[in-house]
Amino acid sequence: MIDIQNLTKKVQPNQTILDNISFRVKKGELVIVKGVSGSGKTTLLSILATLDKPTSGKVLINNQAVHKLPDLHLSLFRAQHIGFVAQHFNLIEHLSVYDNLLIAKGALTNSIKEAKSDITKALKQANILHKKDAIVKNLSGGEKQRTAIARALVNCADILLFDEPTAALDSKNSQTFLELLQNLHKMQKTIIVATHDPIFDTLKAKTFIMQDGKLYE
Amino acid sequence: MNKILLNQKVIIYLSIETLLLLLATIAFFIAFKIVKNWDINSFTPNQFTLERENYLFITLVQMLLFFSIFDTIYFIYVIDKLHLFIPGAMCAAGVINANSFGVPLLLLKLFFIFLLLLWQNINILDLREKTFPYTKIKASFFIIIFLALIAIIYFDINYFFHLKTNLPVSCCSTLYGQLEGQNPLPFNLDTKLLLILFYLLFIVVFGALIGEVAFLILLATPLFLYIAYYSVTYFFGTYIYELPTHKCPFCMFQKEYYYIGYLIWGSLFLGTFFALIWAIDALLFKIWQKKLKLIAQISLFLFVIICSSYVAFYYFKNGVFL
Ligand SMILES: Nc1ncnc2c1ncn2[C@@H]1O[C@H](COP(=O)(O)OP(=O)(O)O)[C@@H](O)[C@H]1O
């Protein structure tokens, strides 16, 4: 479960990006955060992904105030619990799909055999197994995204965060993504999607509106 | 202008000390804020800022430890080289005893490293937990460390400013030689008793490490360090120099003796420091750190083996003791 209380993020004393945000996401819930470009969605997701720290306020993930953990514990927590699919995917372009996942897996496993089977499973779930030996830079936008999703799944994270997942996709690929998203939802993953794409309006999900750093139900 | 202060090595040394003071001053301000305001259960902007600055603080103190070790080794190297400028000095012994600031300075510098190692040890224990349990202790402790550094800087300045190139000083043979009728050894020991005590204390410390008897380590290790100093200076040293009258803790830092002093004194301090820190952890935090213990054991064993082997090799070569 994710519990956010009075979360504020400022980059300068007078520039507030997130303004006193509070909300809760239950385990297995699918949540859409809608908002125009510049409203603060990416900043919010980065803080939930523990890649950025708040200026003030509480962020409890599975009852743990994550940003209060020492760096080493935080890295471990992030690797075990959080799968983040960034807008531009942040894959290592000159490596193969498989190796990108292996790097993400490497930190948490000692056994090559176990790593192999987890990677295959994640590639299957994200529907990209057939491209496992392809070099990332030769993939299409949709394939890159599915690689990033597979990477987010490889450590069996219970929380998945998507930043503008359909921004780089045509409408056919966007539909495919929506199907994949619903499959992940069925797997009881807790999912938060930040987007300004109206295609998500068709989805049955809890929706928040983000505007100038404030969050509305 | 004092010629010593224009010496390139002295300028480098004093510059490093200034840099250390700069790092420590920044760390001191953060430490002060942590002591005053740290509250891990608070979610205010101040606390989040302090948590970020805490990492800067840790990095600064770690740099301080790293540079201090090299700086102390360099200090010994510098005073050894300075004997060329000080009339009467044959090695670092004459230079460090040229005024009354030298010896306290060297002892303070060694103690400073011990304090920083102890700090780093607490830091490791702190970050191993999820709740920063020792962060306030660490910060308070650093304030003491900072005061020790101020004392070092005070002695640094006084020592080098009062080092004269026109005043003859005593060399090591006068400083450590037997003055008529006077025994330089503590507790009125003779050499035989000194050596018995040396090996006995080594066995006690080593045994206490194996048996993990923390309070015994805490008692016996400083005593071993004390006796080891006299044993090396007044006994083992003579075998390093192969001259029964040559008693000096410093000449062994010279090239003639293959710089063995760095290894001998280095292993002694490393071993005793780590043994003490192991015991402090066990008593204070109820944490028994295998790695620390192992390093202490290896270092102390190495120290005793090196010292003893100089005597043994001399005996094998010449068939007699000195
Ligand atoms: N590190 C930063 N420094 C300064 N301004 C930033 C920083 N990060 C984000 N911003 C600003 O904060 C606002 C929100 O950004 P972002 O979270 O990326 O919004 P969104 O993802 O909704 O487009 C934007 O105006 C952006 O320029």
Ligand SMILES: [Mg+2]
């Ligand atoms: Mg964005």
